[in-house]
Amino acid sequence: MTSNLEAPLRRAERDAERVVAPPIVSVENLSKTYASGFQALKHIDLEIRRGEIFALLGPNGAGKTTLISIICGLVNASEGRVLADGFDIERDYREARSRIGLVPQELTNEAFETVWATVSFSRGLFGKPPNPEHIERVLKSLALWDKRNNKLITLSGGMKRRVLIAKALSHEPRILFLDEPTAGVDVELRREMWEVVRGLRDSGVTIILTTHYIEEAEEMADRIGVINNGEIVLVEEKRELMRKLGSKQLTLHLLHPLGEIPEALIAYHLELAADGKELIYHYDASLALDCESGDDASGITALLGDLDAAGIHFKDLHTKQSSLEEIFVSLVRGRQ
Amino acid sequence: MNFYSVRAIYTFEMARTARTLLQSIVSPVISTSLYFVVFGAAIGSRITEIEGVSYGAFIVPGLIMLMLLTQSVSNASFGIFFPKFSGTIYELLSAPVSSFEIVLGYVGAAATKSILLGLIILATAGFFVPLQIAHPFWMLLFLVLTAVTFSLLGFIIGIWADGFEKLQLVPLLIITPLTFLGGSFYAIDMLPPFWQGVTLFNPVVYLVSGFRWSFYGISDVSLGASLTMILLFLALSLAVVSWIFKTGYRIKP
Incomplete structure (x- = not known):
């Protein structure tokens, strides 16, 4: 140890x-x-x-x-x-x-x-x-x-x-x-x-x-x-x-493909991919879960709750953080 | 004084000579020997003595001077031009060395090579013609001063040149003609009066004349004038080199 x-x-x-x-x-x-x-x-x-x-x-x-x-x-x-x-x-x-x-x-x-x-x-x-x-x-x-x-x-x-x-x-x-x-x-x-x-x-x-x-x-x-x-x-x-600058991406592999994003989930600006089999959610990596208050500014907790309420289930999930290259490109473009 | 830095540059440049022995030493010695054979033996046998000196012996100081000038310029210009051309000059500029130390290393090495070459040619000449050196100290002084001054000029040319063509331009178009027309192969008073006057504007005349005086005690111009001219040229070259480093001309944007 x-x-x-x-x-x-x-x-x-x-x-x-x-x-x-x-x-x-x-x-x-x-x-x-x-x-x-x-x-x-x-x-x-x-x-x-x-x-x-x-x-x-x-x-x-x-x-x-x-x-x-x-x-x-x-x-x-x-x-x-x-x-x-x-x-x-x-x-x-x-x-x-x-x-x-x-x-x-x-x-x-x-x-x-x-x-x-x-x-x-x-x-x-x-x-x-x-x-x-x-x-x-x-x-x-x-x-x-x-x-x-x-x-x-x-x-x-x-x-x-x-x-x-x-x-x-x-x-x-x-x-x-x-x-x-x-x-x-x-x-x-x-x-x-x-x-x-x-x-x-x-x-x-x-x-x-x-x-x-x-x-x-x-x-x-x-x-x-x-x-x-x-x-x-x-x-x-x-x-x-x-x-600070890295946006994160949560990908949910759905149990049943979706044709379109349900009305109840519009506020999350979700994306559908892989013929509706994947649901993608972008969030700010710096907005972490506050362990003391339980507040989750990233919105993941709320999203998962809303998905469950809408009857959308998933069999797997993964997250991906922006590479430095993506951060660099966005910084330079931002200045131009 | 950064002794190790100067030594590094100096030994590096001298090592380059050792690597290119054919080009640096053998080639000039062979070409000078050819001058002796053609001018000294073949043509010289038809020419009478000049002021009591046989023609073959008369041209020795001029030939040494011709090689000294061209080789000093060529060695020093190539020494500094090549790092510029290959990009390795970055190391020189980023090193804790003063401009004086850089010049000491490069010009010192180029002048050493030229002086060695001059002495080798002098020894070679001894095989062809009877030699006498009336004033050995003055002979060495002229040899060293000329080698250092023209190595400085070569260093300036190496900095100024931005291609191989320019590197060859000054030695081919200026140094060689001035040396040929500077009394290397004749005494000035052998020229018509008008050209005698014109030739006095050629600085090489003063170098050849002073150098020849150190051998045979005969000269076209006074020893004082020869010495003044070489010192003037040395001062001018030093001033230009110092300006180059002050302004970063063509080496440091």
Whole structure:
């Protein structure tokens, strides 16, 4: 019993620490207008908590990569300030950047270098003395050890992606940015990489990832930020977000098919499906049953009572919650 | 100073030379040897001495300078252009390195390669013609200053170029003609008076002249003018590089 409770307790402790500790990345009033006049970011404020996995979601051109690029030093901000572990990314760029690792979206690498040489180069470039033991640990954790003497040009796409992660981890960063980390990676490898990312989070590294794969955010993130048209639309705990915005669907498999919805049940806005064999009811997931008063704002208790009164019986039922993808689409559409 | 970062860039660039030994070292040495055979031995045997120096020996400083200029520009421009082209420049920009350290790494490596190449060509020349170096310190100083200055120019070209064509444009259309017309193969006073005047606007004349003076004590222009010109060009290149990093020109939007 005790061991069953340990994991959730540890998670709760870690969550509490994250909330109390000062943010590891702090973005204040950040704007970016490119020379072409395109405004990629509009007065962004964002705080990333220490040790969390933060997923930044948004459609193409929303400003995800620009935001990451500014924090990592690839793009100049037009306005605003960013602190990484308390250091200003412009004034104290050496301190700030030495704490940050970046895995870019594109598979960019020196084709004729070996895995070992390119990862060792990255460590040196970030001002760290050689540490073959650390490089070995990183390569082994990413299943690249056997390929250490291979030239990058001979590696598969998934392996090249892992090399980029190894390069970003070579200087032991506290903050890791993963820009579309599993783009073009097969399902099996994607799951392996999720495990690697979780392992990094457990070792104390804060992870900020952008992704098109909602499944990825749903699977891994502690908190979700949604960016659209250069603005942060919302930032929320993943579980809270799904609870708040996720609509639920109750499907009743009827004993006898219905031709139409009876008058008495019109108020519930029910849908008939599967030739009248299924009755579908949509309700708000955040409206839970109040156990003390017995009030059920979701309307399920009342619906079941009314169905019974109308002589409609069912042989089975199931509920389904909206995926993060559905929530994301509805959020972005809502803004447009 | 971020010593490990500079060392990483420098050794990475030097390793590239080792990987491309044929292109970096062997090819320039062979082409210079051909110059010696054609100009020094074949044509040079028909040309009288120039200010007491045999024609074959006379062209050695000019040939070294020709290789030094083209290879410095080519090494340094490719060194910084390739990360831009392949996208790996993201790592350089996100690293805790100052612009000075980046330049030190790239330009240092390119200049080292050119200086090594210059010395190899000098040694090769010894097989073809009798050599003398009257002022070895000045010879090395001109070698180093020219390699560093033109590596800086190459670095600027590498940043400016947005395609392979532009990368080749300046070395082919500007550096090589200026070197050929800069007294590499002749003394300025061998030209008609009008062209003697025009040629003084060619900055390479001052480099070749100063370098040749360090070998044989003969020059087209004064040593002071040669030194002033190379230092002026060095200062100008440094100013442009510093402007590039200040504004993020073509590397940081």
